[in-house]
Amino acid sequence: MKRTLLLLLAFCALFGGAALADEDLVSGLSQDTVEITSNYTGTDIVVFGAIEHPEDNGAHDVVVVIRGPDANMIVRKKDRVVGIWLNRDQAKLQDMPTYYYLASTRSLGDIAAPYTLKRYGIGLANLKPERVFSHHDPEPFRQALIRRKQQDGLYGETPTGVEFLSPTLFRVHVPVPATVTRGQYNAEVYLFRDGNVISAQSTPLFIDQTGLERRLYNLAHASPLLYGLSAVLMAGILGWLSSVVFRRAS
Amino acid sequence: MEIYLPIAEMSVHWLVILGMGAAIGFLSGLFGVGGGFLLTPLLIFYGVPASVAVATTASHITASSISGAIAQWRRRAVDLKMGAVMAAGGLLGTVFGVWLFGVMRRSGQMDLVVAAAYVILLGTVGGLMLRESLGVLRAVQSGVSAPARRGGHHVWLHGLPIKMRFRESRLYISVIPPIVIGFFVGVLSAIMGVGGGFVVVPAMIYLLRMPTNVVMGTSLFQIIIVTAATTVLQATSNFAVDIVLAFFLIIGGVIGAQFGVRAGERLRGEQLRLLLALLVLAVAVRLLAGLVIQPSELFSVATVAP
Numbered sequence: 004m005k006r007t008l009l010l011l012l013a014f015c016a017l018f019g020g021a022a023l024a025d026e027d028l029v030s031g032l033s034q035d036t037v038e039i040t041s042n043y044t045g046t047d048i049v050v051f052g053a054i055e056h057p058e059d060n061g062a063h064d065v066v067v068v069i070r071g072p073d074a075n076m077i078v079r080k081k082d083r084v085v086g087i088w089l090n091r092d093q094a095k096l097q098d099m100p101t102y103y104y105l106a107s108t109r110s111l112g113d114i115a116a117p118y119t120l121k122r123y124g125i126g127l128a129n130l131k132p133e134r135v136f137s138h139h140d141p142e143p144f145r146q147a148l149i150r151r152k153q154q155d156g157l158y159g160e161t162p163t164g165v166e167f168l169s170p171t172l173f174r175v176h177v178p179v180p181a182t183v184t185r186g187q188y189n190a191e192v193y194l195f196r197d198g199n200v201i202s203a204q205s206t207p208l209f210i211d212q213t214g215l216e217r218r219l220y221n222l223a224h225a226s227p228l229l230y231g232l233s234a235v236l237m238a239g240i241l242g243w244l245s246s247v248v249f250r251r252a253s
Numbered sequence: 254m255e256i257y258l259p260i261a262e263m264s265v266h267w268l269v270i271l272g273m274g275a276a277i278g279f280l281s282g283l284f285g286v287g288g289g290f291l292l293t294p295l296l297i298f299y300g301v302p303a304s305v306a307v308a309t310t311a312s313h314i315t316a317s318s319i320s321g322a323i324a325q326w327r328r329r330a331v332d333l334k335m336g337a338v339m340a341a342g343g344l345l346g347t348v349f350g351v352w353l354f355g356v357m358r359r360s361g362q363m364d365l366v367v368a369a370a371y372v373i374l375l376g377t378v379g380g381l382m383l384r385e386s387l388g389v390l391r392a393v394q395s396g397v398s399a400p401a402r403r404g405g406h407h408v409w410l411h412g413l414p415i416k417m418r419f420r421e422s423r424l425y426i427s428v429i430p431p432i433v434i435g436f437f438v439g440v441l442s443a444i445m446g447v448g449g450g451f452v453v454v455p456a457m458i459y460l461l462r463m464p465t466n467v468v469m470g471t472s473l474f475q476i477i478i479v480t481a482a483t484t485v486l487q488a489t490s491n492f493a494v495d496i497v498l499a500f501f502l503i504i505g506g507v508i509g510a511q512f513g514v515r516a517g518e519r520l521r522g523e524q525l526r527l528l529l530a531l532l533v534l535a536v537a538v539r540l541l542a543g544l545v546i547q548p549s550e551l552f553s554v555a556t557v558a559p
Contacts, residue, residue: 044255044264074556079361081551087369087544090361090553101556147552154550181257181264184556216259216497223260223492231488234496235481238312238503242319245507 026063027055028202030192035206037179038213045181048208050106050190051174064107064114064195065165066125067175069208071102071157072186078144078151094137094144101184102157103130106164106175115198123193123200127153127160156180185211260495261305267501269299274505278317281506282513283520284529285469287314287448287476290375292502293367294536301498303364307354307446308487308494309502314448315480316503317510318473325470332421332467335431336474339453342432343479346439351486354444358491361555365544370445372541378451379533386526393523422463422471430461435475442483448476451533 030052037046050067057063075097082091107114111126121129127149135141152158156178167173177190187207194202212220223230257264273295281288289310296306325331357363413427434456438449453472457463463471488494517525 039257043257077361077555077557079553079555081548081553083547087365088546088548089365089544093361095557144552148554151550151552151554182262212257212259216257219496220259223488223494223496227489227492228485230496231485231494234312234488234494234499235315235484237496237500238316238481238484239319241500241503241507242316243323245316245511246320246323249507249511 026058026194026196026201028065028192028194028204029053029055030067030190030204030206032190032206032208035208037208037210039185039211039216040214043181043216045183046179048177048179049174050177050192051172052192052204053173054171054194057171058196062196063201064109065173066105066107066111066114066193066195067165067177068125068191068193069102069104069177070100070189070191071184071210072100072188073098074101074184075099076148078148080144080147092137092139094135094139094141096132096135096141096145096148098133099130099148101186102179102188103127103152104158104177105160106177107162108165108167110162111160114195115200119198119200125193127158130158155182157182179210183210256497256501258301258305258495258498260493261301261498263300265299265301265498270498270501271505273299274313274502275509276505277313277502278506278509278511279513279516280509280532281317282510282515283517284513284525285450285517286529287317287450288506289314289442289447290371290445290451290533291536293446294371294540296498302493303367304354304358304491304493305495305498307367307444308484308491309498310446311442311480311483311487312494312496312499313502313506314446315477315484317506318448318476318480320507320510322470322473322477325473328470330467331470331474332419332463333474334417335419335422335424335461335463335467336471336478338417338428339431339435339438339471339475340478342435343439343442343475344482346436346441347443347479347482347486348439349436350440350443351483351490353440354487355491357444367445368540368544370441372537372544374441374445374452375533375537376541379530379537382526382530383534386523386530389523390527421467422461424461424463426461434460435479438475439479439483442479443486446483448480450476 030050033049037048054063075095076099077093077095079090079093081088105126111120120126130149132145137144149158157180164175165173166175187209190206190208192204193200211217254267255264256267277288277292280291292313293306293310296310297303322331357366413429415428416425417428418425434453438453441447441449441452450472453475454468457468457472458465484494
């Protein structure tokens with residue numbers, strides 16, 4: 004909610020200051036839906052855009068952020084108890100993105116002040132849960148979450164990920180691994196100049212299962228009894244078939 | 254070709270899954286066991302979430318047990334009444350086990366309980382089998398015939414009430430022991446994804462004193478009912494059964510089992526049991542190592558419903 008407001012603010016600032024700075028941003032996605040089909044193994048989507056009316060040399064920076072749907076996450080830490088490693092301390096982090104990928108023209112520290120980045124929630128370091136439920140200092144748990152998600156390819160930050168094809172035209176390859184959560188994603192493109200956001204754009208992106216996978220997933224959740232019985236029926240038929248087939252063969 | 258598993262929400266290579274099913278099927282045909290105790294850890298090592306692995310393995314065992322039970326049924330080696338009594342206990346155990354499964358999953362101790370249950374059960378069963386088969390092999394080598402097994406008389410088992418006659422097993426015993434054994438196996442099936450044949454068969458022989466010719470068929474019969482119930486309950490309460498994964502595992506499994514049975518005919522019984530014992534112990538040691546060796550990453554992340 005807070006983020007949407009900030010984006011709106013950025014838009015207002017843009018239109019309000021239109022007379023002063025004509026530098027603007029247009030951007031788009033290679034596709035607005037990613038369909039998870041039976042042979043889905045992850046994909047690449049391309050965010051592309053152009054800077055309109057660029058001022059003089061090119062002291063601008065582009066930051067592209069793809070954010071997946073938020074979810075509540077429990078981070079658990081293993082501890083040794085009488086010789087056995089088991090989950091002990093835990094923290095519940097509310098509303099963390101299930102997917103976060105950032106690409107920029109150079110490292111975030113060089114683009115803007117930490118204060119600005121924090122205000123717009125840009126960068127893995129500024130990924131903060133809405134609320135935390137824990138008896139312990141939540142910071143190590145938040146860092147562990149980000150580290151684990153990076154290992155799974157679900158979080159990422161590439162300081163050189165924005166590729167300029169011409170002085171004004173840019174594109175970003177965004178890796179979408181097979182383990183992504185379904186739902187609405189947002190591609191946010193920020194144009195920075197002298198450490199300030201002068202333009203921002205947000206484009207929605209939908210990732211969903213299609214075809215047989217979707218029907219199976221829906222069936223499993225909408226009518227689990229029918230789904231369970233079908234699984235048993237399938238097992239029964241296959242088991243029976245094999246005994247018939249192999250009895251003939253031997 | 255990679256396939257996407259809708260419930261596990263990951264993509265796998267179908268040949269890997271088919272191969273896994275075939276390898277487990279081969280072993281189950283070779284040793285005459287369901288193989289769930291190997292399949293569940295194998296799926297977990299491959300990256301399938303523990304809950305999906307446990308729940309999906311149950312349906313794989315249903316299929317392979319049906320195949321075996323039909324063969325036994327043709328030989329009239331199934332005690333339906335005994336199987337039904339044990340399955341009644343098994344259904345209660347399954348309901349309890351699936352509930353326990355959900356509680357453990359929410360508390361974050363799922364992996365620990367599954368691994369610990371495996372270590373204890375496989376360690377015990379594997380150790381006993383190893384001792385027995387080594388004893389037999391040594392006796393064979395020294396030319397002495399193995400001593401005939403004579404267990405205790407279980408006087409207390411015969412003093413229990415609600416007796417029932419089981420004609421095919423030629424037994425007149427209380428229904429309490431079969432129900433309790435069934436219950437225990439039902440719990441195992443729900444939390445470990447095993448059929449429990451390696452517990453049921455010895456229990457039938459040594460505790461219930463059933464004739465060995467009906468043991469195999471009867472245990473398969475009750476395993477079918479218990480694992481089918483586990484599949485349905487896991488689907489309805491934990492949404493953890495992946496039907497696509499189950500399909501490829503079953504296809505591989507039934508094919509592998511046929512080759513396993515043929516290979517088994519060429520090996521001697523005690524050699525087979527020695528091999529199985531070593532295999533069971535190896536899995537137990539591998540899981541134990543996971544519990545006691547410091548993991549490289551101490552933190553784990555789970556996404557929860559709001």
